[in-house]
Amino acid sequence: MGAISSAKVVYGLFGVATPAGTNITGGLTVGTKQTTTSFSTADILYSFNLLSTGSSDVATLTISSGVVAQTTGTPTISDGDGNDFEGVALGTLSTSNMILVEPVGTSTGQFHIDSSSGTSGIDKYMEAAETTPLLCSFPASGTIVFTFAATADQFKITVLGQTA
Secondary structure, three states: OOOOOOOEEEEEEEEEEOOOOOOOOOOEEEEEEEEEEEOOOOOEEEEEEEEOOOOOOEEEEEOOOOEEEEEEOOOEEEOOEOEOOOOOEOOOEEEEEEEEEEEOOOOOOOEEEEEOOOOOOOEEEEOOOOOOOEEEOOOOOOEEEEEEOOOOOEEEEEEEEEEO
């Protein structure tokens, strides 16, 4: 597998609030400006693409191997074969870092992301017409199920983690 270096998550959520009141001027930054978290021991980094061909398509990611499979319906899965960007099999993921789920274009239905781990898992919904990506931690084992509610919706998923 190719070497991974400089693995980082960059995030921020902020805005400028302008107070309204008598004799008050200026603006205040509320939130967190761009922040970087580094993962120096990460050695697994891959992306795959999901495209729904039916309104009830379901795909499942096996976290330890990186393999994505059709569960229900016939979602189109690109690059979900458990191989890295060079076509070499990913190692077994033992420590999870971050997962990024990005809508491609404008979705027309809700998209559900749900992991099999109840305590440290993911259970998120991305609403129809969502354009904002989802960045979160995820469990190091089990599965993550991606469920579509509309045809022709597309999402790009990137996973960062490490082997033992």
